[in-house]
Amino acid sequence: MRVGILGDRDRAVAWEKHLRPLSAVHEVVITTSLSDLDDIDACILLDDTASNLGLLADSIRLGFHSYLVSSLPTEEEPLKRIHRLAQESDVRVQFSHWPTISPSSQWMKQQLPKPSFIQIIKEHSHINFSETRLRFSHTWIDEIAFIVKWMGINTHKLEATSFFPGTPEAGLNIFIKFENGSSATLFFLVSGNEERHRRLASAPALLLDCNVDRQAVKKSVMKDNQRLSSESQTFNPAKAAGLSASLFFKAIKLKKETAFTAYDAVKTARVINEIQKLLNVQV
Secondary structure (H helix, E strand, C coil): CEEEEECCHHHHHHHHHHHCCCCCCCEEEEECCHHHCCCCCEEEEECCCCCHHHHHHHHHHCCCEEEEECCCCCCHHHHHHHHHHHHHHCCCEEECCHHHHCHHHHHHHHHCCCCCEEEEEEEEECCCCCCCHHHHHHHHHHHHHHHHHHHCCCEEEEEEEECCCCCHHHEEEEEEEECCCCEEEEEEEEEECCCEEEEEEEECCEEEEEECCCCEEEEEEECCCCCEEEEEEECCHHHHHHHHHHHHHHHHHHCCCCCCCHHHHHHHHHHHHHHHHHHHHHC
16 A cells, blocks of 8 residues: 655654554655655544635545544534545544544454444543644544444434533533433543543443553453452553554545544534533533
8 A cells, every 4th residue: 555644844753753653654755745745545634724625625536545643623514525525535534533543442342343332531630731722622523523432323412511610611511312312421630639541331231340540441340240350551652653643544445434433523513512512502
């Protein structure tokens, strides 16, 4: 497979290193312009600008299977156009949604394809949290996208409560009920007592408990004899980029859905918009 990488040269060189161990890749072309690319099988777009969906659309129109590495876009209408364009062009599109693509998350989804309940707790201490409002908005948005993607079905009910003074998105408690009866909650706080990030997912007789900061997952299973069996796995987050590229190339080869598709992005954007409307009404 001949792969183009488009973006800042230092970032592109780092990504080229992630691709080296992959047997599917036999040549990599690094450039800063789509017009420099021809006769490639796939394109990795390193673009976190506001116009990145336009670049993605141009790549799709050229017939390139495209992987956009950026913060997750949440503009519903442009994402719908990307989804339609990808379908019409018969190309695979993947977004770099790291909470979904990380090795720990991929392992959790293998153990539990359809959870009945997901709970996420993400708390930053005031002393250590120095990001912009846009950044911490993307932080909770990423967690909602993680839930929406894993559940894989439409929402039935949404509740969103803001409890942080002055800034609605700095303290959130979100409840989502899905059409099959499963549910999920997200607690998010930018000024808590401690740094913690935990994702739990469960189904009858099975619980997965992930310490995201340590990338450690504990799996607990209730056996038929009512005895609890547990095992733990630790994952290397440095392998996330290589894994994401491998999943992308595999989807191209097998003509399957990518790890996080344009349709996944559309569904997430729809839920995010509903949550933000609830928060605006509350404020």
